[in-house]
Each structure stands twice: as C-alpha cells, then as structure tokens.
Amino acid sequence: xxxxxxxxxxxxxxxxxxxxxxxxxxxxxxxxxxxxxxxxxxxxxxxxxxxxxxxxxxxxxxxxxxxxxxxxxxxxxxxxxxxxxxxxxxxxxxxxxxxxxxxxxxxxxxxxxxxxxxxxxxxxxxxxxxxxxxxxxxxxxxxxxxxxxxxxxxxxxxxxxxxxxxxxxxxxxxxxxxxxxxxxxxxxxxxxxxxxxxxxxxxxxxxxxxxxxxxxxxxxxxxxxxxxxxxxxxxxxxxxxxxxxxxxxxxxxxxxxxxxxxxxxxxxxxxxxxxxxxxxxxxxxxxxxxxxxxxxxxxxxxxxxxxxxxxxxxxxxxxxxxxxxxxxxxxxxxxxxxxxxxxxxxxxxxxxxxxxxxxxxxxxxxxxxxxxxxxxxxxxxxxxxxxxxxxxxxxxxxxxxxxxxxxxxxxxxxxxxxxxxxxxxxxxxxxxxxxxxxxxxxxxxxxxxxxxxxxxxxx
Amino acid sequence: xxxxxxxxxxxxxxxxxxxxxxxxxxxxxxxxxxxxxxxxxxxxxxxxxxxxxxxxxxxxxxxxxxxxxxxxxxxxxxxxxxxxxxxxxxxxxxxxxxxxxxxxxxxxxxxxxxxxxxxxxxx
Numbered sequence: 001x002x003x004x005x006x007x008x009x010x011x012x013x014x015x016x017x018x019x020x021x022x023x024x025x026x027x028x029x030x031x032x033x034x035x036x037x038x039x040x041x042x043x044x045x046x047x048x049x050x051x052x053x054x055x056x057x058x059x060x061x062x063x064x065x066x067x068x069x070x071x072x073x074x075x076x077x078x079x080x081x082x083x084x085x086x087x088x089x090x091x092x093x094x095x096x097x098x099x100x101x102x103x104x105x106x107x108x109x110x111x112x113x114x115x116x117x118x119x120x121x122x123x124x125x126x127x128x129x130x131x132x133x134x135x136x137x138x139x140x141x142x143x144x145x146x147x148x149x150x151x152x153x154x155x156x157x158x159x160x161x162x163x164x165x166x167x168x169x170x171x172x173x174x175x176x177x178x179x180x181x182x183x184x185x186x187x188x189x190x191x192x193x194x195x196x197x198x199x200x201x202x203x204x205x206x207x208x209x210x211x212x213x214x215x216x217x218x219x220x221x222x223x224x225x226x227x228x229x230x231x232x233x234x235x236x237x238x239x240x241x242x243x244x245x246x247x248x249x250x251x252x253x254x255x256x257x258x259x260x261x262x263x264x265x266x267x268x269x270x271x272x273x274x275x276x277x278x279x280x281x282x283x284x285x286x287x288x289x290x291x292x293x294x295x296x297x298x299x300x301x302x303x304x305x306x307x308x309x310x311x312x313x314x315x316x317x318x319x320x321x322x323x324x325x326x327x328x329x330x331x332x333x334x335x336x337x338x339x340x341x342x343x344x345x346x347x348x349x350x351x352x353x354x355x356x357x358x359x360x361x362x363x364x365x366x367x368x369x370x371x372x373x374x375x376x377x378x379x380x381x382x383x384x385x386x387x388x389x390x391x392x393x394x395x396x397x398x399x400x401x402x403x404x405x406x407x408x409x410x411x412x413x414x415x416x417x418x419x420x421x422x423x424x425x426x427x428x429x430x431x432x433x434x435x436x437x438x439x440x441x442x443x444x445x446x447x448x449x450x451x452x453x454x455x456x457x458x459x
Numbered sequence: 460x461x462x463x464x465x466x467x468x469x470x471x472x473x474x475x476x477x478x479x480x481x482x483x484x485x486x487x488x489x490x491x492x493x494x495x496x497x498x499x500x501x502x503x504x505x506x507x508x509x510x511x512x513x514x515x516x517x518x519x520x521x522x523x524x525x526x527x528x529x530x531x532x533x534x535x536x537x538x539x540x541x542x543x544x545x546x547x548x549x550x551x552x553x554x555x556x557x558x559x560x561x562x563x564x565x566x567x568x569x570x571x572x573x574x575x576x577x578x579x580x581x582x
Contacts, residue, residue, distance in 0.1 A: 057469075057470060057473055060470075061473065061474060061477045061478075064474075065477070065478070065481050110489075111485075111488070111489050111492055111493070112489070112492045112493050112494070113489075113493055114493050114494060114495050114496065115486065115489055115490060115493055116502075118503050118504070118505060118506075119503030119504070120503070120505065127486075130482070131479055131482045131483070134478065134482050135475060135478045135479060135482070138474060138478040138481075139471065139474050139475060139478065142470060142471070142474050152470065152474065153467045153470035153471075154467075155467050159542070160539075160542055161471075163538075167535075178517070180505070181505055181517065182505040182506060182507065182512075183505070183507060183512075183518050184506075184507065186517065186518065186520065187520065190520055190524045191524075193524065193528070194523070194524045194527045194528070197527060197528055197531040198527055198531065200531065200535065201531065201534045201535065201538065204535075204538045204542075205538060205541070208538075208541050208542065208545045211542065211545040211546060212545045212548050215546070215548075215549050216546070217542065217546060268506070273506055274505065274506060277489055277493055278485055278486045278488075278489035278490075278493075279486065281489075282482055282485070282486075424581055425580065425581030428523075428527065428579070428581050429579060429580065429581070432530075432570070432574075432579045433574070433579055436534070436570070440563060440567070443541070443545075444556075444559075444560065444563075447548060447555075447556050447559070448556065450548070450549075450552075451552050451553055451556060454552060
C-alpha cells in the first residue's frame with residue numbers, strides 16, 4: 001500500500017484524479033459489460049442476424065483501417081531500428097524498452113503539428129491529393145486475403161481490380177505535386193507518375209503467367225491453389241514472374257533503390273515538400289501501407305498466401321487425427337458466466353503479473369500489476385475473438401500470412417539499408433528495355449508449357 | 460451469383476466512402492489538436508531551399524514524361540486484353556497462343572520503333 005501511495009504522490013494533480021477513476025472504471029466496466037450483455041444480448045443478436053451483410057462490411061472496413069495503423073507503425077519502427085543496426089548505430093532507444101513506441105510517438109507528433117497550406121497552392125486539390133493516395137491503399141487492402149475467408153470482398157476479378165485501383169496512386173501523387181505550386185513538388189510528382197506508370201506494365205504482365213496457370217483472376221482461388229507442400233507455391237512454377245513482380249513492386253511502392261520521387265538529396269521531399277501536419281502524415285502513412293500491401297501481394301500470389309510450407313492435413317493424417325476444429329459456446333455457462341467474469345480477470349492478472357514482479361522486485365508493484373492487466377486484456381481479446389466458433393484454419397493462416405508478409409517487409413527495409421539510388425535514365429530504361437520483354441517472355445513460355453503439357457496428356 | 464457481384468460492387472463504394480471519412484476525420488482531429496501561428500508573409504511562400512522563388516512555379520518540364528505516359532496508355536490497354544485472354548486460355552490452347560503472338564508482335568513492333576527513335580533513352 002505504501003508503494004502505491006508513494007507512486008500516486010509523484011504524479012500531477014490531474015493524474016491523482018484520473019488514475020483512481022481509471023481504477024474504478026476498470027473494475028466496474030467488465031461487470032457492467034456482462035450485465036448489459038445479459039440484458040440486451042438476445043435482441044442484439046437478432047438484429048445483427050437480420051443485417052448480416054451490413055455487419056460483415058462494417059467489420060471488414062473497421063478491421064482493415066484498424067490494422068493499417070499498427071502495420072504502418074511497425075514498419076516505421078522496423079525501418080528505424082533495422083537500418084540503425086545495419087549502420088552499426090543503436091537507433092531509437094528512449095520511448096519504452098528499445099524505443100518500441102518511437103513510431104507511435106512520432107505519429108502523435110505529426111497529429112499535433114500545424115497543417116499548413118501555402119498561399120499559392122490550389123487548396124481543393126491540395127487537400128484531396130493525400131486522401132486519394134491513402135484511399136487507393138485502403139481500397140487495395142479490400143481484396144487481400146489475410147487468411148482463409150478473411151478477406152474484405154472476395155471479388156472474382158480480384159487481380160484486375162487490384163491493378164485498376166492501385167494505378168490510381170499516380171493520380172494522387174501527380175495532383176499532390178501539381179497543386180503545391182512548388183518546382184520541387186512538380187518534379188517529384190512528375191517523376192513518380194513516370195516511374196509508377198512505367199513499372200505498372202511489367203507488374204501487371206508478370207501475373208498473367210499466374211492467371212494462365214490458375215485459370216482464375218480471383219485472389220482467393222489463387223491462394224487456395226497453393227495449398228500443400230512448399231513446392232506447390234507459384235514461385236517455383238513462375239520464378240521469372242515472381243522476380244519481375246518483386247522488382248516492379250518495389251518501384252510501385254516508391255522504395256529504395258527506386259525512390260526517386262522523394263530523393264531528398266535532389267528534390268527535397270518530392271511531391272510531399274509543401275505538405276505538413278496530418279496531410280503529410282497521410283502521404284507517408286499511405287507509403288508504408290503500400291509497402292505492406294506489396295509484401296502481402298508477393299506472399300499471396302507467389303509465396304503460398306496463408307498456407308503453411310508443410311501439408312498440414314498430411315501431417316495430421318500421419319499422427320492419426322482428423323482436421324482440427326474446436327467449438328465452444330459461452331451460452332452453456334449461463335449464470336456462472338457472471339461469476340467467471342468477476343473472478344477470472346483478478347486471478348489471471350495476478351498470475352500474469354507474478355513473473356514481472358519476481359524479475360524486478362525493486363520496481364513498484366503497480367507496474368507489474370499494470371503489465372499483468374494489459375496482458376490479460378490482450379488475452380481476453382484473443383479468447384473472445386476465438387470463443388464463439390474456433391476454426392484453427394484461419395488462425396494458423398493469419399499467423400503464417402503475417403510472418404511471411406513481414407519477412408518481405410524486412411527485405412524492403414534491408415534493401416533500403418544497402419542499395420544506392422538508381423539514376424532516372426537507368427530507372428526508365430530498365431522498365432522498358434528489360435522488364436517488359438522479360439515479362440512477355442515469361443507469359444509466352446508459360447503458355448507454351450501449358451500447351452505442351454496438355455498435348456502430352458499431363459495436366 | 461449476380462446478387463454476390465452487386466454486393467461486392469457496393470463494397471467498393473463503401474470502402475471508398477469509409478476511407479474518405481477516416482482521412483477527413485483524422486485531419487479534423489489534427490485540426491482541433493494542432494497549434495496555428497500566423498507568421499509573416501514568407502510563411503506562405505513555396506519552399507525552395509530557403510531562397511525566394513523566381514519565375515512560374517508551374518515550370519516547364521521535360522517532354523519524356525509525356526511520351527512515357529503515352530506509351531503506358533498503349534501497353535496498359537494491351538494488358539487488359541491479355542488478362543482476358545489468359546483467363547480462357549485453357550480452352551484456346553494453340554490457336555489462342557498464335558493469335559496472341561501476332562497481337563503482341565504488332566505492339567512489340569511499336570516498342571522497337573520507339574526504341575530505335577531513341578524514346579526509351581532519357582534525355
């Protein structure tokens with residue numbers, strides 16, 4: 001108790017009022033939630049059941065928007081920390097252990113900065129350009145499957161939609177560059193337009209081989225066809241296509257070695273020069289989301305999507321178990337649910353807090369209790385998400401997908417740490433003289449292989 | 460199936476709407492949180508490395524940007540045709556292969572002409 005009062009004395013007056021209120025809230029809120037759920041639960045379920053389509057849309061858009069924020073923060077932190085270690089520096093190390101919340105604090109800083117429009121800028125276009133850039137990123141997310149069934153909208157023209165919407169980024173960048181009324185911005189916008197437009201062609205042509213093999217433009221179906229062992233992934237049947245897609249993808253996301261659009265030693269910050277505050281924030285938010293989308297697409301199209309590198313069903317069959325699925329219905333518990341809701345958080349918090357207290361006995365007790373409580377909340381969110389109907393399929397799929405996608409994000413960051421920037425003539429020449437013929441070669445080689453295999457009777 | 464396609468189209472509209480709402484909501488939040496200062500007249504000038512700007516900032520720029528955009532249009536339309544061809548290739552086989560070879564050859568002729576004319580080398 002003394003430790004708690006001592007640490008309470010250290011905080012400011014506002015904190016002295018807020019912290020007790022917070023503690024009371026943390027105790028009252030779970031109980032209130034349970035009571036409210038008991039009262040309006042059946043009615044709520046019936047309403048949601050009759051509007052399942054709208055519910056699905058709301059969940060999808062919320063999940064995607066909420067996921068894009070931590071994804072961008074993680075990539076920014078990775079970029080700071082990984083490149084720092086590559087340069088034999090320490091990197092961010094102030095906010096939280098190892099500077100883990102550095103990018104979050106940077107994001108909050110951007111939020112509180114003045115959002116300024118230059119006198120001579122075209123105000124309407126200047127405001128809408130970052131919106132367009134971010135919107136294309138969010139709308140591309142719609143067709144990316146995060147796991148079996150975990151997709152915003154399973155369009156049957158997924159690939160075509162992807163490139164159609166992804167190509168709109170050019171419009172946003174061009175408008176941002178033009179409306180700023182700044183020579184650097186104009187040049188940056190034009191450069192990004194020329195670059196994105198040139199690499200769009202090899203990018204789209206490199207997946208034609210994939211469509212030939214899969215016979216479908218639905219990303220979901222392409223992902224499903226890669227299930228099984230690691231050699232069932234399309235990268236082994238389309239190595240050239242995968243390579244071209246990766247190179248063009250790096251250029252599409254405006255990353256090093258193709259980051260001429262914001263070459264800071266040449267044209268300040270390119271199209272983002274005149275931007276400040278949250279509109280600048282959104283331009284860069286969109287860039288990092290685009291990095292994630294590109295990695296996700298490479299994984300989805302060529303590296304097995306959400307599938308594990310081993311045939312899970314084969315392994316299960318070997319052990320002698322059928323396909324795993326666990327169903328748990330919280331409704332069975334009835335009145336015990338309330339008792340559980342009161343007791344379980346308390347016990348689990350103490351259990352989770354214990355190791356932190358034992359490791360650092362010199363720190364105040366409330367710190368380890370807080371960590372325990374945060375872990376409990378994370379656990380509860382996970383358990384609640386899974387409890388209604390657990391199908392291990394999509395959980396495992398999501399984990400595999402995230403691991404693979406962030407592995408490719410790491411490659412993007414790695415490239416930024418090691419490669420020098422190319423010149424603009426090299427950039428454009430490479431797209432038109434090498435990648436375009438190579439992607440066409442890949443296309444016809446794949447088509448020829450299919451014809452030969454069909455005529456030989458092997459499917 | 461038709462119902463499903465229509466639902467998915469509404470998803471596109473809904474995502475665009477919700478995304479716009481999210482961006483403007485965040486910008487509004489930033490507007491509430493951020494500080495603003497008036498500054499002097501130089502604050503509103505274009506930032507060109509601290510030097511006062513001269514001439515029109517919508518300056519003239521190189522013609523290659525335009526030519527590349529033009530070539531993009533030609534090849535992007537080609538890509539749309541190739542996508543549809545690839546989708547039904549399993550039924551076409553050799554006939555489809557030869558006709559697409561001719562189609563691409565014509566376009567490649569255009570690329571070779573542009574290459575020969577020096578369009579692809581940046582000046």
